[in-house]
Amino acid sequence: MAKQPKYYIIEASALPEVFLKVAEAKRLLSTGEVSTVNDATKRTDISRSAFYKYRDAILPFQNMMKGRIITFQLMLHDEPGVLSNLLLVYARRQANVLTINSIIPTNGYALVTISAELTDVEVSLEELLTELGSTNGVIKAEILAG
16 A cells, blocks of 8 residues: 655745755746756756755645635525625635535525635635635535545
């Protein structure tokens, strides 16, 4: 059985310098400031072997959720306009709603799952979740997957 990787969020000041240099080299490549790994490693003063060793292991935190599809689970009051108001939050935040699934409401409540791609969302995932949860008619909002 393959060992599952573990992930941690670590403040940049606690990281060994080589990780920060690898992250900078990746940034230089992704922005087009340099066109080759050789140029990036020279500019950041690391070896190419260090770059290749760590390049897949380090990502800036803000990029971890960008482009990701997040599935939200929401419990709503079964009232006209609640889902529409909820979808307006996604629209205002530039979230691309991909799927909406709902079970038939019972006892005045509806359980809805919404999967959305968050590339253009400029608030944190926590802020978006808070905004969804505070929308009129939403009883509970949580992240189901992503």
